[in-house]
Amino acid sequence: MPVCAADRLLQGVSALAVETATEGLGPLMAFGVIGALGVGSQLLAWRLRMPAIVLMLVAGLLAGPVFGLLDPARDIGPLMGPMISIAVAIILFEGGLTLNLHQLRDAATGVRRLVFIGAPLGWLTSTLVLHYVAGLSWESSAVFGGIMIVTGPTVIAPLLRSARLSRRPAALLQWEAIINDPIGALAAVLAFEVVLVLRTATSVGSAAVDLAVGIAVAVALGAAGAYGLVQAFRRGVVPEYMKVPLLFVSVLVVFALSDTMLHESGLLAVTIMGIGIANSDLPSYEELRRFKEQATVLLVSGVFILLAAGLDPSTITSLGWNAVIFVAAVILVARPVTVLISLIASGLSWRERALVALTGPRGVVLVAVAGLFGERLVALGVEDATRIGPLAFALVAVTVVLHGFTLAPMAKALGLTGGDRPGVLILGGSNWTIALAQALEKAEVPVLMSDPNYFHLVPARSAGIKTFSGDILSEAAENRVELVSFESVIAATDNDAYNTLVATDLAPEFGRDHVYQVTREKSDNARHSLPATLGGRKFGNGLTHDGWEQKLNEGWRFRVTRLTAEFTLEDWMAKWPDAYLLGQVGPRGTLRLLAPDEEIKTAPDARLISLVPPEEGEPSGPDAAEMPQDPVAPEKPA
Structure with missing residues (x-):
């Protein structure tokens, strides 16, 4: 009667155990262990x-x-x-x-x-x-x-x-x-x-x-x-x-x-x-x-x-x-x-x-x-x-x-900590990155915005956002920016090549899962596609830098939505089926950015960061891009 594969495997494991107990592992198995x-x-x-x-x-x-x-x-x-x-x-x-x-x-x-x-x-x-x-x-x-x-x-x-x-x-x-x-x-x-x-x-x-x-x-x-x-x-x-x-x-x-x-x-x-x-x-x-x-x-x-x-x-x-x-x-x-x-x-x-x-x-x-x-x-x-x-x-x-x-x-x-919560480093000063930074700060996530162009950061400073003017890869940034205080990076300047360079360089420092980049122009074209070793993870649902600006001009806005037992993730998806879900902030204040098609796992009392379309009757244009806290269902009385 032929011996089945499971029996042969069991006999091999038993023989290996006996041999190990009597003669040792041997060089080959020792290297593997x-x-x-x-x-x-x-x-x-x-x-x-x-x-x-x-x-x-x-x-x-x-x-x-x-x-x-x-x-x-x-x-x-x-x-x-x-x-x-x-x-x-x-x-x-x-x-x-x-x-x-x-x-x-x-x-x-x-x-x-x-x-x-x-x-x-x-x-x-x-x-x-x-x-x-x-x-x-x-x-x-x-x-x-x-x-x-x-x-x-x-x-x-x-x-x-x-x-x-x-x-x-x-x-x-x-x-x-x-x-x-x-x-x-x-x-x-x-x-x-x-x-x-x-x-x-x-x-x-x-x-x-x-x-x-x-x-x-x-x-x-x-x-x-x-x-x-x-x-x-x-x-x-x-x-x-x-x-x-x-x-x-x-x-x-x-x-x-x-x-x-x-x-x-x-x-x-x-x-x-x-x-x-x-x-x-x-x-x-x-x-x-x-x-x-x-x-x-x-x-x-x-x-x-x-x-x-x-x-x-x-x-x-x-x-x-x-x-x-x-x-x-x-x-x-x-x-x-x-x-x-x-x-x-x-x-x-x-x-x-x-x-x-x-x-x-x-x-x-x-x-x-x-x-x-x-x-x-x-x-x-x-x-x-x-x-x-x-x-x-x-x-x-x-x-x-x-x-x-x-x-x-x-x-x-001793008062020598860089911050109680891990923050986000946003590269690029523009209307939509400023709106995103304000939404993150509303969710109590620290933000630092950086741009090589000093004038791109003027509106951000006027909005009260912390900024660093200069190249984030420079020695000056290494000496002045506390990178250890930030857990995630979003490369979102109007220069796709610079975004790719920064994301590639900072990936070993932050971990590739924490470095994001806005979608490049013509990235779907085979002549302009890059290998997976270059750049960061896609931020948002395939929107380019100009695409984000256009959304804000059309009246879309960033929102912070707190989930409760009465207002769940399913309720949020039903209310805004066309929204772009960008990340979630856990109960302890840690931010988790989401790549396109990434599985969403929410905990009670989590807050969602999203870009939602204008509701009927709301004004459109850049002035409409505010970040009010979404109304949610009231908590049940104890």
Whole structure:
């Protein structure tokens, strides 16, 4: 009798479970599990609006020490070491790729102080805490202390967006995380090189020579790799579709070549290489950086799951109260002392200095780099380096959870929030965008209107709408506009090309689901159609900029309608069957814009933002475009 497909599948699952329990997953299945746990944790964290590192830590610990499903040493074996080394090399290269010295020179005084004073001072204070509080040797403390400079650029961004900080403290925390990311890795690499030379050299003189040679070789190889790539890209020797693959291969070659010529110098070489490319003003730099960021997210997830699953339960339990005191000392002593000294006479208020001093979440980069250097130090004979990995996990877990729950209340208590409700950024000053902005403000949604043409914003300012005159993509906008206060963007100028440019550029910042654009003229024509990768989501039901203006001239107007138990969505649709439903404001004041044909899900007490036709007997023309609150059925008495 033939076995059905379900029976075969059940037998296969049973055989896999038995094989996993006896022999482990094997390399192929282990890679699949690591990828699923890492990327799955990131996706779930995005859905739950929480830091991904928390879920990755839980997933790694459950899969490894708790249930024993994944054991990297057993399932991957000798491949684990080279894999982590290459992943960390690419992570450090991406960190160097974010360090633009021109931006550093142009940065505000507070940012420069946090880099030039805060980085070395943070290295010192972290090293002292590690040695005197955690009880690590000077060698382990110096290496781990350098890594602790990094405050987690992958963690800071979602925390800032959820906490909705005002512009200046948010910029300080974000720029500190971005710039100190490669600096912290560089400090750890240099400290490790010193430990390596002191452990292997025969005398002080030879140690100094070995250290100088190691740094020189790594810098030379990294600079040569960056120079070669930059020249090849600038002269058009490499086609666009080959730039990213060549970049990856070059990183691997420089890392392997430097490590072969001089042991453990590869990480320094790829960091220097990244810094060299970041400061070369390549036209294609932004595309390279974004792709590298995506690759780094994947690699960081994998390394984090690997390290969490490979933690020794006995090592975790042996940390005890010593680890608790260490984490408390970092949060309450090392971080505040570093920041407060660095920001003396910086022009910041005491509230801003206090907020920055008490905010220092660490991220997956710290765990990945610390885990690698911990293993390297153990191989050199530094026995207490086995505690670096667990201490890094403890520091990351506590700081991410702590700041994730306390940053928003602390900022609100200090009066440093960018606004209680997420707002809308409208690009383009015209009659219909002003009417839309007034309707949104009537629904208590904050609005900022921007336009490159100063005179287009004169009527908006007269109507009391907040404005920014200039290009929203300019450095001036980056310094003056608190983008973190806005959740959605509507590109609605009279220039379709500019709308497409802005929507494409801001999509990674806001998320593609939150960037909208008015329909372009002739967009239905095949000769004028654009690929889905350009522009934003359609705003409204296919109306162009001129189409919106025409509707207002015909007497259409924006309305805010509150739904109740007596006046439901069905009642609204029956009353205005031809209306354009643009969005809805939930009971908590959050706005959800609606694309054409998007499913409408309303909650009780929601408010609808719509463009409705004139009713019979109403005047037409621009003067009729007012936004009265729609009459709705009265509430039933309790």
